[in-house]
Amino acid sequence: MTSLPEEIPSSPAQEALWWIQHRAERKDLYNLTWRLRVPRLDAGVLDAAWRLVVERHEALRTAFARRGEGVVQVIHPVGDQDAVAPVQVVGWRTAPAGWTPGSLLDAVAGRLHAAPFDLESAPLARVALVSVGEVHDLLITVHHSVLDGWAMHLVVDDLRTAYEAVRAGGPSAVTAARVFPEPAVPYRTFGRGGEGSAGARAERAYWTGRLRGVRAAALVPDGDGSGGSRAAVRHRLSGPARDAVAAIAARVGSTAFAVQLAAVRTVLARGGASGRTALGVVVANRLGQEDQRRVGYCANTVLLADEVTDADRFDDVVGRVRDSLWESLPYQHVNFSEVFAELSAEDRAALGSTPPVLVTHHGGIGSGLTLGGGPARLLPSPSTSARCQLLVGVFEGDGETVLEVEYDTDQLREDAVRAFLDDVEAVLTAPDGLVGDLRVSSRAVAGVPASRRGGPVVASGSGLPVDGLLADWERVLGTAVRADDDFFAVGGHSLQVLELVAAVEAAAGRELDVPEWLEEPTPRRMAELLASAAGAEEFEGPARGITRVTLRDGVPGGPHLHMVHGAGVGSVPYRELAAALPADWRVTVGEDGGTGPTTVEELVARHLEPLLDGGPLPDLLGGWSMGGLLAHAMAAELRRRGLGGPPLLLLDPPVPGDFTQAGSPVDVFADGVLRAGGAEVPDLLRLGDRADRGVTTLAALLRAAGGEAPPDALRARYLLHERHTAALRGYRDAPLLADVPALLVAADLTDADVARWRALFAGPLRTARVPVDHYALLRGDAVRRVADLAAELLPTAAPR
Numbered sequence: 001m002t003s004l005p006e007e008i009p010s011s012p013a014q015e016a017l018w019w020i021q022h023r024a025e026r027k028d029l030y031n032l033t034w035r036l037r038v039p040r041l042d043a044g045v046l047d048a049a050w051r052l053v054v055e056r057h058e059a060l061r062t063a064f065a066r067r068g069e070g071v072v073q074v075i076h077p078v079g080d081q082d083a084v085a086p087v088q089v090v091g092w093r094t095a096p097a098g099w100t101p102g103s104l105l106d107a108v109a110g111r112l113h114a115a116p117f118d119l120e121s122a123p124l125a126r127v128a129l130v131s132v133g134e135v136h137d138l139l140i141t142v143h144h145s146v147l148d149g150w151a152m153h154l155v156v157d158d159l160r161t162a163y164e165a166v167r168a169g170g171p172s173a174v175t176a177a178r179v180f181p182e183p184a185v186p187y188r189t190f191g192r193g194g195e196g197s198a199g200a201r202a203e204r205a206y207w208t209g210r211l212r213g214v215r216a217a218a219l220v221p222d223g224d225g226s227g228g229s230r231a232a233v234r235h236r237l238s239g240p241a242r243d244a245v246a247a248i249a250a251r252v253g254s255t256a257f258a259v260q261l262a263a264v265r266t267v268l269a270r271g272g273a274s275g276r277t278a279l280g281v282v283v284a285n286r287l288g289q290e291d292q293r294r295v296g297y298c299a300n301t302v303l304l305a306d307e308v309t310d311a312d313r314f315d316d317v318v319g320r321v322r323d324s325l326w327e328s329l330p331y332q333h334v335n336f337s338e339v340f341a342e343l344s345a346e347d348r349a350a351l352g353s354t355p356p357v358l359v360t361h362h363g364g365i366g367s368g369l370t371l372g373g374g375p376a377r378l379l380p381s382p383s384t385s386a387r388c389q390l391l392v393g394v395f396e397g398d399g400e401t402v403l404e405v406e407y408d409t410d411q412l413r414e415d416a417v418r419a420f421l422d423d424v425e426a427v428l429t430a431p432d433g434l435v436g437d438l439r440v441s442s443r444a445v446a447g448v449p450a451s452r453r454g455g456p457v458v459a460s461g462s463g464l465p466v467d468g469l470l471a472d473w474e475r476v477l478g479t480a481v482r483a484d485d486d487f488f489a490v491g492g493h494s495l496q497v498l499e500l501v502a503a504v505e506a507a508a509g510r511e512l513d514v515p516e517w518l519e520e521p522t523p524r525r526m527a528e529l530l531a532s533a534a535g536a537e538e539f540e541g542p543a544r545g546i547t548r549v550t551l552r553d554g555v556p557g558g559p560h561l562h563m564v565h566g567a568g569v570g571s572v573p574y575r576e577l578a579a580a581l582p583a584d585w586r587v588t589v590g591e592d593g594g595t596g597p598t599t600v601e602e603l604v605a606r607h608l609e610p611l612l613d614g615g616p617l618p619d620l621l622g623g624w625s626m627g628g629l630l631a632h633a634m635a636a637e638l639r640r641r642g643l644g645g646p647p648l649l650l651l652d653p654p655v656p657g658d659f660t661q662a663g664s665p666v667d668v669f670a671d672g673v674l675r676a677g678g679a680e681v682p683d684l685l686r687l688g689d690r691a692d693r694g695v696t697t698l699a700a701l702l703r704a705a706g707g708e709a710p711p712d713a714l715r716a717r718y719l720l721h722e723r724h725t726a727a728l729r730g731y732r733d734a735p736l737l738a739d740v741p742a743l744l745v746a747a748d749l750t751d752a753d754v755a756r757w758r759a760l761f762a763g764p765l766r767t768a769r770v771p772v773d774h775y776a777l778l779r780g781d782a783v784r785r786v787a788d789l790a791a792e793l794l795p796t797a798a799p800r
Contacts, residue, residue, distance in 0.1 A: 005080070005122075007072045008188050010064060010145075012335040014297060015071040017145040018064050018119055023501065025513035026385045027116030030144040033382055034152050034366070035109050038138045039374030041163075043129055043686070046138075047087040048171035049162035050127050053155060054084050055176040057295040059146045059187045060155070063122035075188070076122045078176075082690075083122040088697055089686040091131040096680035101132035104704070109139055109382040111700035115711070117143045118692075126693065131684075138376065148299035150284050153365045155295060160371050167372075187296025206331045207303070207339040211347055214305045217268040217277035218356035218389050219420065220443040221411040221450070230386040231409050235421045237401040241428045245401070248428075252315050254322035256401075257361040259428070260394055261304075261325075262318040264359055266435060267423040269308035271444030278303040280355025280388070281325075283332045301336045302328060303355060310436025314427065317435065348488035352448040356389040367397030380404065389449065390417070411449065416442070450520070469523045472503045487521035504530070546606045547591045551578035554586030559794055560616075561649070563589045564607060564623035564630045567728065568669065568721025573624060573676060573778050580787035588618070598723055600731040604633045612643075620794060621646045624778060626724055628653025629731070632742075632760065636735040647793050648742035651786065652749055652774050655756045656734035661725065666694035669721050673698060673714070675775035679705040691718050738762035743793050745786055748774040766793075 010018065017030050054060040061076040061083040076083035090108065095101050108130050117124050124143040129136065140152065147155065158180065165179040237245070245259045252259075265279055285300045286292045304324045308317055340353060366378035386408035395402040403424070407417050423440040430438055473481040477492055477500075492500070501512055508530045517529055549571040554560070561581065563574050571589035578587040590607050607630060611617060617638075623631040628650035638645040661668045666687050674681045679702065687694035695718055699711045743766045744757050758765050768789055772782045 003077045005077065006075045007065070007067070008075065010071045010073050011190070011297070012338055013300065014064070014073070014145045016335070016337045018071045021119055023511065023513070025511075028114045028383070029385045029387060031113055031117070031141055031383065032144050032147065032149070032152065033109070033113040033139060033141040034156065035379040035382055036138045036140070036156070036369070036371070036376040037379055038136050038376045039372050040134070040136055041129060041138070041372045042167065043087060043089045044171070045163055045166045046129060048166045048174070049159055050087050051084055052162040052166070052174065052176045052179055053158045054123065054125075056158060056180050056184050057155065059151070059296045060123055060125050062146050063124060064119045064145065073188070074122065085123050085126045085690070085693055086688040088126070088128040088688060089684055090128060090682045090697075090701065091684035092680070093133065093683045095132050101135040104132050105130060105135060105137050106382070107704035108701065109137060110384060111704045112139055112697065113141055113382040114384065115696040115700050119143065119145070121692070128697065137379070138371070145297055147295065148297050149362060149365050150286060150298065151295045153369070154293070156369050156371070156376065160369070160376075163372060185290050185294040187294055190291070190294060190296055190298055203331050203334045204339055204342055207334060208342050210305055211278060211303055211339070211343060211351065214276050214278045214303075214347065215350040215446040216352050216356050216448050217265070217273035217279055218445055218449045219268070219412060219416060220272070220445050221389075222413050222416050223409055223411040229409050230384045230406055231414065232380055233405045233407070233414065233417050233421065234380060235403045235405065237403065237428075238425060241425050242401055244428045248315065248318055252318045252322060254318055256396070257394060258322045258325060259318050261359055262314065262321045263424045263427045264357070264392060265306060265321065266308055266314060266317055266427050266438065267420060267440050267442055268357070268444040270435065270438050270440045271423075271442040273444040273446045275446050276305055276307040277446050278305040278351060278355065280358040282358055282360035285333050287329070300332060300334075301355065301358065302332050303336070303351065304328065308435060310434060312435045313432060314430070314435060315432060345488050345491045349486045350447055354388050356449060358388050358391045360391070360393050362393050362395045364397050366395065381406070386410070390420075469504060469526055472500060472507065473523055476500045476503065481523065483524045484522050545593055546610055547593055548610050549589045549591055551575060551587040551589060552581075552585065555584040558584035558586055559620065560586045560588070560618040561620045561622065561790065562611065562618035563587070564627035564634070565589065565591050566623070566625035566627045567724035568672070568717050569676070576779055576783045577787060580784045582791060592720065592724070594723065595719070596723065598727050600630065600633055600727050603630055603727060604637050607634055608637060617643070618646055620649055620790060622649030622651065622790070623653065624651035625653060625774065626728060627651075629656060629728070632737065633734065635740050636737050639737065639740070645740055648740060649790050649793060650742060650744045650757070652745060652747040652777055654728060655753050656760070657732045658756070659725070659728040659731070664689050665722060665725070666691055666718070669718050670694060670698040670701075672721075672775070673717075674701065675773070677702065678779070691715065734760055736760060736762055741793065742766065743768065743789055745770060745777070745789060747772055747777045
């Protein structure tokens with residue numbers, strides 16, 4: 001018997017990420033994806049190996065929940081299958097037309113990365129093996145609240161170990177305890193307790209004292225202000241620059257990263273970020289050997305302050321960076337959100353809730369990995385969401401130093417980022433002289449850079465002009481507020497953000513993108529963001545009952561064709577058929593908007609109700625796929641009631657009593673959606689048994705192919721598809737139908753299937769075969785052939 005999940009307090013950093021996730025418009029903001037180029041892998045072995053890794057590390061079985069005023073971790077026990085996401089497999093033998101293997105893999109990686117996590121549903125990790133021909137990518141995506149980059153490296157290395165063990169011994173013979181004899185270091189004990197102690201207060205005071213009167217350093221925005229998104233530039237340091245870093249580090253007695261960090265600081269200072277400024281530095285926060293083996297979210301952001309003057313030598317700047325890194329080491333575990341809450345309003349406004357420029361040392365993280373007996377090479381991140389203005393990641397390995405710079409395209413153009421990197425190279429390779437003699441092209445500013453965005457002051461259509469928001473601001477802050485006042489500059493603090501956001505969201509009836517607002521926390525910007533949120537459409541679940549949709553009105557007295565929906569679909573598949581029929585035809589479709597279990601008999605009764613509402617029956621009754629089977633059953637019920645019935649147009653319907661599906665319901669649904677949309681269906685598609693996870697991946701595949709389907713809409717459609725397929729599975733005794741003219745059009749139906757349909761008609765059944773697949777029957781030349789056949793069927797109708 002599986003035990004219940006265990007709840008323990010979350011860390012301050014996890015709680016901060018939970019809050020941002022629930023308020024941010026971009027729900028992938030803190031997704032972390034490692035895209036690894038790998039050799040050909042055995043998907044079954046990989047899935048078994050991943051399950052062993054999930055069993056080993058409780059962080060991979062963790063979700064979150066709100067409890068009162070706080071957030072807790074919900075750790076699912078080993079053996080809870082709901083807490084394990086099977087490896088999804090997507091593969092094409094060759095790249096479809098219009099794609100190369102690289103471009104298709106890029107598109108799929110970007111869409112899979114962007115699929116959001118529900119933080120209340122474990123696991124917050126998923127794995128996909130995607131291949132095109134002989135090019136294979138392994139995508140491991142986690143939410144940052146459970147893993148950081150260091151932990152990802154550990155997880156991938158454990159996956160290598162587990163893969164080798166499963167491949168050698170088979171899935172059934174391998175256990176996590178046998179594969180990993182050394183127990184994992186639990187994350188739950190990391191950084192817990194003591195937040196209110198005198199020691200913790202002194203640790204926070206260390207940071208608040210050093211950040212007093214300090215401003216953030218940032219580049220001057222030159223982006224187009226069209227809306228924040230992420231782009232990345234990878235820059236390999238030149239040989240002379242690498243040599244210079246090594247020489248300076250040896251001369252000053254510092255690490256190479258201290259030299260690189262000093263170069264970034266010097267470029268910003270020479271570009272105009274004068275005075276005492278701070279850079280954000282992401283630290284591993286893993287001081288002991290035990291922490292270095294811990295799989296979880298341990299990383300932290302600290303702000304290191306300094307003033308670079310023209311009289312400094314670059315070695316002086318490096319020395320101060322070295323000293324600040326070492327001096328702060330005992331305090332690097334103090335969460336930045338806690339420090340920020342204790343800063344003065346002026347300091348908060350000058351630094352920003354997220355440092356505009358972040359620098360992180362990845363070192364050898366992501367390098368030297370292997371899987372399946374070959375190298376597993378880490379590729380650039382597929383993320384398109386920016387967390388700050390500029391994030392400089394320093395990677396080292398194979399004798400190279402690579403700066404991967406992620407930047408917010410709303411604030412910066414690519415040429416500005418490349419110029420910044422050129423300036424870093426120039427600073428590193430310059431002769432040892434005065435900083436004041438260095439020349440840079442970058443333009444920088446001290447303080448949080450102003451947004452370049454313009455926009456209306458009034459939230460159009462929302463009834464929330466800036467003046468309307470000011471009342472809530474003044475009530476929460478207890479002071480007079482103007483439209484362009486900065487929230488923190490007028491005394492606001494992080495706890496009041498919650499109160500203010502709740503008040504304005506309740507008044508507006510929509511969510512505020514809080515991270516975006518925090519970049520410019522004024523009433524005016526709040527009104528603009530609420531206005532843009534007004535245009536967001538929400539998906540509404542299907543209404544109950546049968547709805548008759550008119551695809552074409554035709555002309556009075558013209559023929560009337562009524563079609564019945566297929567499994568999980570409505571009227572959309574019939575649009576090309578309606579267009580291909582003669583202009584005088586009226587075409588209607590019966591759509592099912594019901595929920596929950598049903599039967600074919602119940603569906604028949606519900607479909608007949610609007611057809612028997614007093615008007616004449618249609619001249620022709622038909623359906624594609626499940627709709628054809630329902631049309632046959634409806635005709636039999638009309639006969640049973642003595643009402644006669646129109647001729648039948650049956651388009652490749654499943655044989656009653658013989659409905660089977662090859663693959664999981666999610667895979668069958670995904671295959672149908674992709675085929676119906678005309679997308680290139682992967683030759684290999686295994687999405688697992690969980691609808692929520694499979695539908696998320698399906699939405700990503702559709703978007704990668706240039707289509708668009710919101711996951712919520714796909715989930716509703718999946719539920720409808722399951723309702724219909726369950727009804728088909730339970731339908732066994734189809735009636736014999738006499739004296740009803742009918743045409744059966746076969747596409748995927750075999751000759752044996754056609755013969756079984758013939759047995760359900762007492763009279764002759766006309767048949768025709770169209771050489772396309774099931775889904776192509778309603779498109780292009782095939783649907784025009786169907787329209788001609790339908791027109792030929794009408795004259796055979798018996799008088800009614």
